[in-house]
Amino acid sequence: MNTPVHTERHPESFYTATARELVEYPRLEGVISVDVCVVGGGFSGVNTALELAERGFSVALLEARRIGWGASGRNGGELIRGIGHGIEQFAGEIGREGIDAIARMGIEAVEIVRDRVSRHAIDCDLQMGYCDLALKPRHMRELEEDQAFLQSLGYQPETRILQREQMHEVIGSERYLGGMIDMGSGHLHPLNLVLGEAGAARDAGVQIFEYTPAEKIIKGDKPKVVTPSGEVSCRYLVLCGNAYIGHKLEPHIGGKVLPAGSYLIATEPLSEAQCRDIIPGNMAFADLSVALDYFHLSADRRLLFGGLCNYSGRDPRDITGALMPNLERVFPQLKGVRVEYEWGGMIGIGANRLPQIGRLPDAPNILYAQAYAGHGVNATHMAARVIAELLSGQAERFDIFDRVKHMTFPGGPALRSPLLALGMLYYRLKDLF
Numbered sequence: 001m002n003t004p005v006h007t008e009r010h011p012e013s014f015y016t017a018t019a020r021e022l023v024e025y026p027r028l029e030g031v032i033s034v035d036v037c038v039v040g041g042g043f044s045g046v047n048t049a050l051e052l053a054e055r056g057f058s059v060a061l062l063e064a065r066r067i068g069w070g071a072s073g074r075n076g077g078e079l080i081r082g083i084g085h086g087i088e089q090f091a092g093e094i095g096r097e098g099i100d101a102i103a104r105m106g107i108e109a110v111e112i113v114r115d116r117v118s119r120h121a122i123d124c125d126l127q128m129g130y131c132d133l134a135l136k137p138r139h140m141r142e143l144e145e146d147q148a149f150l151q152s153l154g155y156q157p158e159t160r161i162l163q164r165e166q167m168h169e170v171i172g173s174e175r176y177l178g179g180m181i182d183m184g185s186g187h188l189h190p191l192n193l194v195l196g197e198a199g200a201a202r203d204a205g206v207q208i209f210e211y212t213p214a215e216k217i218i219k220g221d222k223p224k225v226v227t228p229s230g231e232v233s234c235r236y237l238v239l240c241g242n243a244y245i246g247h248k249l250e251p252h253i254g255g256k257v258l259p260a261g262s263y264l265i266a267t268e269p270l271s272e273a274q275c276r277d278i279i280p281g282n283m284a285f286a287d288l289s290v291a292l293d294y295f296h297l298s299a300d301r302r303l304l305f306g307g308l309c310n311y312s313g314r315d316p317r318d319i320t321g322a323l324m325p326n327l328e329r330v331f332p333q334l335k336g337v338r339v340e341y342e343w344g345g346m347i348g349i350g351a352n353r354l355p356q357i358g359r360l361p362d363a364p365n366i367l368y369a370q371a372y373a374g375h376g377v378n379a380t381h382m383a384a385r386v387i388a389e390l391l392s393g394q395a396e397r398f399d400i401f402d403r404v405k406h407m408t409f410p411g412g413p414a415l416r417s418p419l420l421a422l423g424m425l426y427y428r429l430k431d432l433f
């Protein structure tokens with residue numbers, strides 16, 4: 001059994017075991033000067049760096065551990081359209097136009113990923129096809145509304161509502177009342193995607209530094225980022241540490257994003273017959289509950305099954321033991337299947353579930369992107385694009401996000417997680433009805 005280890009090396013996981021190319025980048029030694037310094041080597045930071053380098057900026061990317069070490073190299077790999085949740089709630093701040101613009105960006109975000117994969121020939125097992133799963137009649141109504149909204153936006157990929165008796169077309173499980181197929185979403189190997197994107201960024205001229213934590217920011221006309229054995233001075237600084245940023249580097253954003261653990265297991269490779277039985281169309285799935293299950297098959301025919309949500313800041317002692325009952329509830333026919341990998345990572349939760357993309361109130365040349373909750377594979381790519389647009393003189397799309405105000409969680413670092421746990425318990429109880 002491989003258990004997660006949170007060190008400077010990548011945590012052991014199915015993804016690290018099947019990573020294509022774990023290139024090691026140097027640590028920063030000395031003083032450098034660039035147009036833009038980006039902190040954080042996950043999807044947000046790597047893609048911000050890449051987008052900016054493609055627009056002609058000189059860029060340095062600082063990652064405290066390894067590229068993809070955070071959520072980007074550990075997640076469920078589900079590439080699902082959409083940004084945020086319940087975006088209608090922001091009508092007062094951004095108007096109808098803003099809401100429609102975010103909805104369109106939620107579709108464009110998937111296109112950005114698809115374009116990266118094909119343009120840079122990134123081998124990350126991208127497979128289109130996804131199905132939302134309904135556990136309650138309320139979920140079916142939500143799916144119908146969602147489909148109508150997508151159609152009103154002119155969404156091109158096929159979407160189809162499935163009733164209970166049609167579910168066997170996509171999943172060998174009796175658990176669901178119905179679902180919605182979306183051929184414009186899918187699944188992929190996230191660590192291979194972010195490593196491939198880092199390679200593209202390096203080729204575009206980005207100076208990438210690993211083992212290089214940003215320890216201190218000195219604000220001013222030319223911000224400086226201090227690291228253990230170096231310093232970067234820049235015109236703009238972009239902070240993309242998300243759930244791993246901590247409170248000290250920049251308290252204004254640290255207090256708005258709370259880390260919550262999510263976990264995955266990967267079974268032994270299944271037979272072709274078992275795969276046909278449980279997931280005949282090789283789609284990705286997630287149900288619509290708050291503490292959701294998400295799962296799909298890997299390219300080597302393992303079932304990758306994720307879920308749980310842990311706000312205590314401590315990993316469960318036995319991830320497999322905690323996830324297996326959920327897996328067997330969905331696929332009782334897999335009872336007794338061997339689990340070969342288990343791991344987890346931190347998702348960044350904000351109070352209103354809209355990604356936080358903005359600039360510091362006391363330093364307009366310092367930007368940030370964070371708090372995608374469990375829905376960041378696509379949204380990180382869009383955040384990177386709107387930040388690159390802003391620095392290239394097109395502020396419209398960035399400003400939509402920047403207009404939304406985000407609450408700082410009360411209680412200080414020690415009390416925030418227990419408060420979040422309490423808040424989420426409320427939503428889980430609500431979810432029972």
Ligand SMILES: Cc1cc2nc3c(=O)[nH]c(=O)nc-3n(C[C@H](O)[C@H](O)[C@H](O)COP(=O)(O)OP(=O)(O)OC[C@H]3O[C@@H](n4cnc5c(N)ncnc54)[C@H](O)[C@@H]3O)c2cc1C
Nearest residue numbers: 040042043044064070071072075076078214241345376377
């Ligand atoms: C278990 C799990 C399952 C998930 N499943 C899905 C899914 O199926 N679909 C989906 O859409 N989303 C999913 N998500 C969410 C998604 O993975 C994240 O939203 C996304 O990866 C966030 O990317 P990021 O670059 O913002 O942050 P991260 O990938 O976490 O990267 C942040 C990086 O910043 C670095 N860093 C932090 N502070 C500093 C500093 N001071 N100096 C230098 N570097 C620093 C960290 O070391 C880290 O590497 C999941 C998340 C988890 C944890």
